[in-house]
Amino acid sequence: xxxFDQPLRLRSGAELxxxxxxxxxxGTLNAARSNAVLVCHALNASHHVAGFYESDPGNVGWWDNLxxxxxxxxxxxxxxxxxxxxxxxxxxxxxxxxxPASGRPWGADFPVVTIEDWVEAQARLADRLGxxxxxxxxxxxxxxxxxxxxxxxxPERIRHSIVVAAAARLTPQNxxxxxxxxxxxxxxxxxxxxxxxxKGVVPTRGLRLARMLGHITxxxxxxxxxxxxxxxxxxxxxxxxxxxxxxxxxxxYQGDKFSTYFDANTYLRITKALDYYDPxxxxxxxxxxxxxxxxxxxxxxxxxxxxxFPPPRSRExxxxxxxxxxxxxxxEIAAPGGHDAFLLEDPRYHAAxxxxxxxxxx
Amino acid sequence: xxxFDQPLRLRSGAELxxxxxxxxxxGTLNAARSNAVLVCHALNASHHVAGFYESDPGNVGWWDNLxxxxxxxxxxxxxxxxxxxxxxxxxxxxxxxxxPASGRPWGADFPVVTIEDWVEAQARLADRLGxxxxxxxxxxxxxxxxxxxxxxxxPERIRHSIVVAAAARLTPQNxxxxxxxxxxxxxxxxxxxxxxxxKGVVPTRGLRLARMLGHITxxxxxxxxxxxxxxxxxxxxxxxxxxxxxxxxxxxYQGDKFSTYFDANTYLRITKALDYYDPxxxxxxxxxxxxxxxxxxxxxxxxxxxxxFPPPRSRExxxxxxxxxxxxxxxEIAAPGGHDAFLLEDPRYHAAxxxxxxxxxx
Numbered sequence: 081x082x083x084f085d086q087p088l089r090l091r092s093g094a095e096l097x098x099x100x101x102x103x104x105x106x107g108t109l110n111a112a113r114s115n116a117v118l119v120c121h122a123l124n125a126s127h128h129v130a131g132f133y134e135s136d137p138g139n140v141g142w143w144d145n146l147x148x149x150x151x152x153x154x155x156x157x158x159x160x161x162x163x164x165x166x167x168x169x170x171x172x173x174x175x176x177x178x179x180p181a182s183g184r185p186w187g188a189d190f191p192v193v194t195i196e197d198w199v200e201a202q203a204r205l206a207d208r209l210g211x212x213x214x215x216x217x218x219x220x221x222x223x224x225x226x227x228x229x230x231x232x233x234x235p236e237r238i239r240h241s242i243v244v245a246a247a248a249r250l251t252p253q254n255x256x257x258x259x260x261x262x263x264x265x266x267x268x269x270x271x272x273x274x275x276x277x278x279k280g281v282v283p284t285r286g287l288r289l290a291r292m293l294g295h296i297t298x299x300x301x302x303x304x305x306x307x308x309x310x311x312x313x314x315x316x317x318x319x320x321x322x323x324x325x326x327x328x329x330x331x332x333y334q335g336d337k338f339s340t341y342f343d344a345n346t347y348l349r350i351t352k353a354l355d356y357y358d359p360x361x362x363x364x365x366x367x368x369x370x371x372x373x374x375x376x377x378x379x380x381x382x383x384x385x386x387x388x389f390p391p392p393r394s395r396e397x398x399x400x401x402x403x404x405x406x407x408x409x410x411x412e413i414a415a416p417g418g419h420d421a422f423l424l425e426d427p428r429y430h431a432a433x434x435x436x437x438x439x440x441x442x
Numbered sequence: 443x444x445x446f447d448q449p450l451r452l453r454s455g456a457e458l459x460x461x462x463x464x465x466x467x468x469g470t471l472n473a474a475r476s477n478a479v480l481v482c483h484a485l486n487a488s489h490h491v492a493g494f495y496e497s498d499p500g501n502v503g504w505w506d507n508l509x510x511x512x513x514x515x516x517x518x519x520x521x522x523x524x525x526x527x528x529x530x531x532x533x534x535x536x537x538x539x540x541x542p543a544s545g546r547p548w549g550a551d552f553p554v555v556t557i558e559d560w561v562e563a564q565a566r567l568a569d570r571l572g573x574x575x576x577x578x579x580x581x582x583x584x585x586x587x588x589x590x591x592x593x594x595x596x597p598e599r600i601r602h603s604i605v606v607a608a609a610a611r612l613t614p615q616n617x618x619x620x621x622x623x624x625x626x627x628x629x630x631x632x633x634x635x636x637x638x639x640x641k642g643v644v645p646t647r648g649l650r651l652a653r654m655l656g657h658i659t660x661x662x663x664x665x666x667x668x669x670x671x672x673x674x675x676x677x678x679x680x681x682x683x684x685x686x687x688x689x690x691x692x693x694x695y696q697g698d699k700f701s702t703y704f705d706a707n708t709y710l711r712i713t714k715a716l717d718y719y720d721p722x723x724x725x726x727x728x729x730x731x732x733x734x735x736x737x738x739x740x741x742x743x744x745x746x747x748x749x750x751f752p753p754p755r756s757r758e759x760x761x762x763x764x765x766x767x768x769x770x771x772x773x774e775i776a777a778p779g780g781h782d783a784f785l786l787e788d789p790r791y792h793a794a795x796x797x798x799x800x801x802x803x804x
Contacts, residue, residue, distance in 0.1 A: 092681035203512040252666040252689040304614040319454035
């Protein structure tokens, strides 16, 4: 955990008077300080990227298949930093933290944070760790947007940006799903306008619905069909509202689990950060102009079954980078895993990442 | 309104002791009784298919662009019957009706009804109207499933079946969306286990979420992008949770409106009817075997931007019919309207329906 005393001015104009960032590191920073790789996480993950704690061996890092000794992002060669973002519920300063102005949890008063703000906070963390320039920044989905934004906010501090399963901005359909999730949370009577921490309740119903809906967008239709089909849990239709189909059981389970550990105010803010992200907005929608200041080399990866951020969204980024004569590698993988494919151990995907990191000169 | 005193045995095994079906007719049944066309409605519509009432001129029928004098389904030539289904909240016997056993609204005790049950009830209505055989049955989406089921339940009573924007069964992804909607309703504290009628409340929050989610699946991503883009209502991001993007405003408006007039228990039952529908289930998933008993000629129509029931789902029906050497016309229209395209006045779509009905011999 790193504590920062200097206030952080946010894109909204609000200011965080001080803040903490939770982070983990793996491997060793070399003498030249040239081997640091920043890993940015997506919606429900954290700075706990790889490995496990002795006290909690079941809690394996979310990208453990990628990061570790001998793995594609090899921690014998790279110094890997997993950074949580502000607004999170996993250790960094967020809505459940104490607001110094009131002595009570921030709740609804915690500001709406953006991907640009997260990069600012992570830059402070990099300063603290003595990392002037990252060899690479990597992320999937929301994490990939951070990996992209790093090249725009700090072009000189990023040599390579690895952008997986991403989009340079959400479509109205993406925003629509986020909005339904937010409305589910905000209309839950236990939300109490965001000030539920001292009421002894959490908006479990809303979080549960938000997560169920999220999972529909993370999986591909074909993967759902393969995994669940139209299998009936009770063999025949129940003609009631208990679980009939396996997919219902899966969604309820995921929703229930999520609602026990995730913070509703964090969920609201993450979806807003996603909705707002649009580096081209200041350039009349011209992504090529928006990416002109990026200096990094890029690896962009998409998965054909990802209907949340399908390949055309990645190609849009690739095209804008090529227009700017940036160095770009692009990999489009035919994999059934949907949006979640970026977390899975597809051999072609991992081989490409392994090669990319192996070829990266320090 | 037609009242039926003979009990209706449902697929679930439950029995409705008596029931009403709300219906409207347009045009005149000819002497040969050979010109009747049954129009089946989808989720939130009713038997009010065309025209308007003198007392309520703003309430135009949901398929008024198709049905009327001189329109593709010409009521100068055809006798058109719009039939509501049991379980509806628009006049037919449903969860808000009085349960004769208790003298109070059925509420949660109203049985789970199926598409097969609706066809049974509509067959009783046909008997009442003196229609031995329909010239055609037509419907879109859920209505199209009824149009298909008619050819299976009563092969001799249907000459033509017009199946628009349909599927022969839902995918797990389709079911998943329905399940999130149901959970939104059922976890609304105002749902009271389905017995809310005498509590003075309705599960408005849940209905609102269900409808917002539904609208995402009715529109195509491209239509949303064209119609709403990333337009900000307030010009700049609000950095709060009020409406930022136009699409949010649209969804909230649709959700609010729906929650004032639709019944939650009906919504639950309609989604179950959709989930359960699977004529191939009794044939080991073999749709060709399932459709073998259909005798009607078919017109199947799909829209390429419909991601709820995309063209491959219609082609599956067409293939199964062709395997059975049935007469089938198939029309796949490149239209941006998504699933809702079946309600819109696309000139190619309407020209095809006009020609089909014009060529239909009475």
